Amino acid sequence: MRQFSRQSRSGRIMLAVGLCALLLGTSGCTRIRTHQGYQVDKLLVDSVQPGIDNRASVEGTLGRPSFAAQFGDQDWYYVSRDMRSLAFSNPKPVAQTVLHVRFDPAGNVVAVDRMGLEDVAKVKPWGEKTPTLGRHRSLFQEIFGNIGAVGAGGMGGGGGATSPGGGPNGS
Incomplete structure (x- = not known):
């Protein structure tokens, strides 16, 4: 009878250890969700109207943009992205x-455009080599290939005994 209780106790301990290992193992692979950039509020974005708002009112409503156009101040961009990944994998949008x-030269809103994830261009690398111009060696x-080329005439190497003046005797 005593032996039976030891076996059941060790079985319970093994079951508890196994459950702990399972719980710890699955918690290491939790899904991670992150948000980057502007926090989009649909009500505020819909309140920006072309022909009515200007730069100051857009900045007051939406805040400073994520970035502005590089040439001129005609375009403002607000960028927002939600990412998801597992523990150590690369995040995916x-x-x-x-x-x-978009603003006109006077600073009035001309248009408000929205683009989503479906408008992002997907670039796939081509092959495993990067094609380059030049010789294929x-x-x-x-x-x-450079054996014998060191010090050859016209290569800038030490082809002769010249002094810093340029000529053989410094002249």
Whole structure:
């Protein structure tokens, strides 16, 4: 009877250890959600009207933009992105909103455009090599190709005994 209780006790302990390991193992792979950029408030964004608002009223309503146009101050951009990832994986975008507010030269709102994640261009690298211009040389040509070229005439190396003055005797 005593032996039976030891087996059941050790079984319970093993079950408890197994459950703890399972809980700790799954908590390390939790989903991480992050938000980057402007916090979009649909009511405030919809209140910006072309022909009615100007730069000052847009700044008062939406705040300073994420960034402005590089040339001139005609365009303001408000960028918002939601990301999701598992513990150690690369984050992937779930949602993105780019609010583009365009102004005329007088500073009045001309248009308010919205772009989402579907408008983002996906760039895929081509192959495993980057094509380059120039000579195509093998590994051995790269390693041994300069033998004998060091100090050759016209290469800027020490081809002769010249002094700093330029001529053989400093003249």
